[in-house]
Amino acid sequence: MEAKLKELRQKLEKQCQINQELQNENRDLETRLKEKEKLLEELQSRLDGLDTLSQRYSNDSVDVRQSRAAVMAPEPIPEDMDISTTRVKKTASERAQIMKAMQKNDFLSRLDEEQINMMVELLTSLDRCPGDDIITEGTEGDSMYIVAAGELRVTQAGRNLRTLTSGDVFGELAILYNCKRTASVKAVTAVKLWCIERQIYRSIMAIKSKKKREQLMGFLKTARTFKSLRDEQLSSIIDSMEEVKFQDNEVIVREGAEGDTFYIILKGEVQVTKKVNGQQKIIRKMGQGDHFGELALIREILRTATCTALGSVTCFAIDKEAFEETIPIESLELHDDPDLLENTRTSRKESSLSSLQLKDLIPVLYQEGRYQGSPVTLGLGGFGRVELVTTLHHGKYFALKKISKKLIVEKRQEKHVLFEKKLLLDTDCDFIVRLHGTFKDSRYIYMVMDFCSGGEIWTKLKEVRRFEESTTVFVAACVVEAYAYLHKKDIMYRDLKPENLMLDSRGYIKLVDFGFAKKLQRGQKTYSFCGTPEYMAPEIIQNQGHDFAADFWSLGVLIYELLVGSPPFSSSEPQSIYSKILDGVIKYPPHMGEAARSLISKLCRPRPGQRLGNTKNGIKDVRNHRWFNNMNWHKLRMKQITAPTVKLIRKGPCYINFDRFPFDKSVADEDFSGWDRDF
Numbered sequence: 071m072e073a074k075l076k077e078l079r080q081k082l083e084k085q086c087q088i089n090q091e092l093q094n095e096n097r098d099l100e101t102r103l104k105e106k107e108k109l110l111e112e113l114q115s116r117l118d119g120l121d122t123l124s125q126r127y128s129n130d131s132v133d134v135r136q137s138r139a140a141v142m143a144p145e146p147i148p149e150d151m152d153i154s155t156t157r158v159k160k161t162a163s164e165r166a167q168i169m170k171a172m173q174k175n176d177f178l179s180r181l182d183e184e185q186i187n188m189m190v191e192l193l194t195s196l197d198r199c200p201g202d203d204i205i206t207e208g209t210e211g212d213s214m215y216i217v218a219a220g221e222l223r224v225t226q227a228g229r230n231l232r233t234l235t236s237g238d239v240f241g242e243l244a245i246l247y248n249c250k251r252t253a254s255v256k257a258v259t260a261v262k263l264w265c266i267e268r269q270i271y272r273s274i275m276a277i278k279s280k281k282k283r284e285q286l287m288g289f290l291k292t293a294r295t296f297k298s299l300r301d302e303q304l305s306s307i308i309d310s311m312e313e314v315k316f317q318d319n320e321v322i323v324r325e326g327a328e329g330d331t332f333y334i335i336l337k338g339e340v341q342v343t344k345k346v347n348g349q350q351k352i353i354r355k356m357g358q359g360d361h362f363g364e365l366a367l368i369r370e371i372l373r374t375a376t377c378t379a380l381g382s383v384t385c386f387a388i389d390k391e392a393f394e395e396t397i398p399i400e401s402l403e404l405h406d407d408p409d410l411l412e413n414t415r416t417s418r419k420e421s422s423l424s425s426l427q428l429k430d431l432i433p434v435l436y437q438e439g440r441y442q443g444s445p446v447t448l449g450l451g452g453f454g455r456v457e458l459v460t461t462l463h464h465g466k467y468f469a470l471k472k473i474s475k476k477l478i479v480e481k482r483q484e485k486h487v488l489f490e491k492k493l494l495l496d497t498d499c500d501f502i503v504r505l506h507g508t509f510k511d512s513r514y515i516y517m518v519m520d521f522c523s524g525g526e527i528w529t530k531l532k533e534v535r536r537f538e539e540s541t542t543v544f545v546a547a548c549v550v551e552a553y554a555y556l557h558k559k560d561i562m563y564r565d566l567k568p569e570n571l572m573l574d575s576r577g578y579i580k581l582v583d584f585g586f587a588k589k590l591q592r593g594q595k596t597y598s599f600c601g602t603p604e605y606m607a608p609e610i611i612q613n614q615g616h617d618f619a620a621d622f623w624s625l626g627v628l629i630y631e632l633l634v635g636s637p638p639f640s641s642s643e644p645q646s647i648y649s650k651i652l653d654g655v656i657k658y659p660p661h662m663g664e665a666a667r668s669l670i671s672k673l674c675r676p677r678p679g680q681r682l683g684n685t686k687n688g689i690k691d692v693r694n695h696r697w698f699n700n701m702n703w704h705k706l707r708m709k710q711i712t713a714p715t716v717k718l719i720r721k722g723p724c725y726i727n728f729d730r731f732p733f734d735k736s737v738a739d740e741d742f743s744g745w746d747r748d749f
């Protein structure tokens with residue numbers, strides 16, 4: 071009995087021990103589970119905020135419906151950067167190899183001769199041993215490489231992508247902007263590389279086009295007919311000109327032919343002849359700064375004389391439409407024949423809530439059946455989130471944009487945020503989101519804005535695939551009104567896309583997110599690389615300097631995307647988007663009407679000076695385009711039109727038109743650097 075009892079006690083003790091162990095294990099598992107959940111949450115939130123760039127470059131098929139991140143090269147181009155100090159001597163065969171590699175590369179092959187030469191000069195040489203890491207995925211990068219010799223391996227998340235050998239170019243994304251590296255590159259053998267830094271590359275682009283503009287400006291100022299024009303008029307003429315070369319004896323303009331081009335002589339001599347009594351009669355010779363070809367355009371008649379190159383001649387050519395839009399005819403000297411004159415002279419055709427305080431803002435909570443859930447997040451931005459709040463006092467909803475100060479410093483966006491605040495506080499336009507107040511604490515800056523309860527145009531477009539023409543006309547017209555307001559104040563918007571267009575409760579459009587907006591004097595250009603790849607104008611991609619015309623380009627892209635469901639220049643890889651933009655070929659689907667095609671092609675003209683909206687009559691030309699024939703602009707401004715977009719807005723709780731975002735318990739790091747003093 072005693073023995074039995076002892077045995078049972080031992081068994082019981084053992085069982086207790088096992089139980090204890092199991093309990094410990096359970097606790098351990100629970101802790102690990104919690105850790106895993108936390109990690110998962112963290113990964114999810116990192117994934118949410120991850121630059122979509124890496125997704126674009128992945129080899130996997132890409133969901134083109136993903137909301138697109140804007141990109142920006144934050145550093146300004148040093149105006150007086152002396153890039154000549156970094157010049158590296160190269161042998162003829164090295165130069166030839168580099169040139170060949172550049173010609174093979176879709177992006178670099180577009181540089182002109184002078185730019186290629188500068189780049190060849192400025193590439194520095196780099197030797198690396200087998201096993202050396204050249205690029206590490208996920209790190210910041212600012213150099214591009216050309217393989218001179220040896221073999222390298224490209225991997226992504228540990229997966230082999232390809233092998234690079236002599237003549238291959240890599241790391242080219244970093245040359246455009248400071249993106250995180252999308253793959254790793256490791257030397258397999260000993261390698262020799264040619265390397266160039268982003269700043270140097272961008273300087274080459276900017277210096278070249280700045281120099282050229284200055285030269286052209288100087289030239290036009292000395293040309294007889296243009297010297298009285300203002301700088302901004304000259305600037306838009308330069309934007310619409312194309313350089314063309316003619317050989318000795320080449321006929322540039324033939325008497326009796328149809329004419330659609332106007333010329334200014336940049337170099338060389340041109341002889342004008344005319345048929346008189348069946349004989350060719352020399353009338354005059356014209357030289358540098360003279361112009362010709364204006365009569366056929368102005369009077370809408372056939373060419374009245376023949377103009378032939380004497381020796382080699384370089385001219386600036388401007389096509390008829392751009393000529394009519396940029397050149398003030400009253401200032402142009404006409405080469406009229408007195409007899410012609412007689413017959414043809416007439417033949418030409420809510421108030422701000424100033425007392426609002428941060429502590430008055432109450433988060434609006436999701437309604438889960440009878441219970442209240444977590445606070446409503448309306449959207450995630452690159453630097454924080456936008457939450458739905460209300461106030462007891464006003465009983466109104468507001469969108470509260472909460473931005474991490476530390477992140478702004480890390481991404482060097484201080485100036486942009488300060489400008490965004492200044493601009494929005496100074497803005498009073500029904501087509502632009504209103505800013506009611508700003509606050510700050512040690513971690514965040516806050517912006518209290520109108521709540522656009524209808525949601526994003528981007529989400530609506532995803533839901534219906536593409537918009538009907540009347541809806542698109544309405545959306546585009548609202549954007550035109552917002553542009554008219556901004557441009558009049560000399561502000562460029564620079565980030566037009568469906569993601570930045572919000573609907574108010576009546577279906578009217580408001581522009582949000584002014585992170586890239588900039589004030590620019592008329593006639594000036596700015597050189598920063600920014601925007602969203604699919605919407606970038608060619609002159610931004612090429613670092614040629616851009617202005618208000620870039621906004622009209624993106625308006626063309628927007629109209630296309632709304633009517634078609636995807637943008638005209640799209641790809642999973644940014645380089646390929648940029649190449650398509652530079653090629654400028656737009657494929658219109660059969661269902662798109664002729665008027666829409668006409669407007670898009672005029673807004674997406676490669677030369678900024680020829681773009682509708684940026685021409686002589688400015689934005690009026692856009693409003694007057696026949697695609698907008700049924701738009702009553704006055705009624706639109708008065709908000710007297712029933713918005714066709716209203717049918718896209720869902721009815722229900724105030725957040726029903728927004729995606730649901732998980733609650734984020736994390737807090738941003740503190741920042742005491744003081745950049746937000748004026749915020």
Ligand SMILES: Nc1ncnc2c1ncn2[C@@H]1O[C@H](COP(=O)(O)OP(=O)(O)OP(=O)(O)O)[C@@H](O)[C@H]1O
Nearest residue numbers: 448449450451452453456469519520521522583585
């Ligand atoms: N006034 C608003 N009313 C309703 N929702 C808004 C408002 N402003 C922004 N949102 C929502 O929040 C999202 C994020 O906006 P935010 O401007 O911060 O982001 P973003 O466009 O990515 O800008 P950023 O480049 O500054 O990060 C928007 O896409 C939109 O869904």
Ligand SMILES: Nc1nc2c(ncn2[C@@H]2O[C@@H]3COP(=O)(O)O[C@H]3[C@H]2O)c(=O)[nH]1
Nearest residue numbers: 127224231240241242243244251252253
């Ligand atoms: N992501 C990716 N990068 C590649 C591939 N093939 C070559 N690369 C190069 O690897 C480079 C890694 O750095 P970058 O992202 O700057 O630019 C990348 C490309 O130049 C590929 O298939 N995918």
Ligand SMILES: Nc1nc2c(ncn2[C@@H]2O[C@@H]3COP(=O)(O)O[C@H]3[C@H]2O)c(=O)[nH]1
Nearest residue numbers: 342353362363364365366373374375405
């Ligand atoms: N008809 C005419 N054209 C001239 C004369 N001198 C220069 N031109 C230029 O020759 C051009 C021929 O083409 P256009 O008729 O378009 O425009 C004409 C003028 O710009 C002139 O004396 N008579």
